[in-house]
Amino acid sequence: MSMKKISKEQPNTFEFNKKNLETAKKVISNYPEDRQQSAVMSLLYLAQRQNDNWIPLVAMKYIAKFLDMPYIKVYEVATFYTMYNLAPVGKYFFQVCTTTPCMIRGAYKLVDVCKKKISENESQISKDGKSSWMEVECLGACVNAPMLQINDDYFEDLDSEKLEKIIDKINKNETPKPGSYRGRTNSEPENTRKTLLGNKNA
Ligand code: FES
Structure with a gap:
């Protein structure tokens, strides 16, 4: 597994657009009061979707403020999980x-x-x-x-x-x-089904 690449070129600002702001508030409301930090992964994901599929450092700072948690904690989560891109990716x-x-x-x-x-x-x-x-x-x-x-x-x-x-x-x-790309439906057996053939309820 390769090391996480963090972009050298970073934008100066980030904030959620109107739709994501609403979604973020809704996600936070799923957790008990004072446990809003539990929403960190969802909010990082929202930021990534909004920003052409990568998360700039300024978005982590924004999320830290949004959730009232230390920036380093958001950074730790974002750098740990491979589904977060920290540098631009192709379309x-x-x-x-x-x-x-x-x-x-x-x-x-x-x-x-x-x-x-x-x-x-x-x-x-x-x-x-x-x-x-x-x-x-x-x-x-x-x-x-x-x-x-x-x-x-x-x-x-x-x-x-x-x-x-x-x-x-x-x-x-x-x-x-x-x-x-071999014409299978989902993950059905390769050379047609061979089991449970006599069971009407199968
Ligand atoms: S090993 Fe490739 S999908 Fe599981």
Whole structure:
């Protein structure tokens, strides 16, 4: 796993837009009084969504004030969890799972495609500014390994060729279809179902 990259270039200001301000207040109201700090992860996530999928330091300071907690505590949370990006990412953000089940099914071939077609190094934005990629730990779709996540969608049962086609589509401003690339419905067995066939209630 790579170290968290914190952007050297940082904006000077951040505040929630109207919609996120309302959402933040609603999230906080889910917790007992004086326990508003429990909302820190949700608020970091909101800040990331609002700011092109990365969290600047000034947003952590803003959230610290918002929740009446020390900035260092917000910083600790933001730097600990891999789902928070602390530097700009591409508009299309590829997260390639390289944990064991995906690894033994060819995840590093997918990493090679990302290196070839997006950028040589992870967390580096492609020359056209469109995409970036990084390795991540298990995304919970091991049955459909190898797989990766692009923004909010999972792309599964991949190989090098299939990933190249997905990236080509994105580069042509088309939207690739998420899900299994071997035509499976969700995570059904590969060569049709073999169990519980005689049970009417199955
Ligand atoms: S190991 Fe890749 S999704 Fe679980």
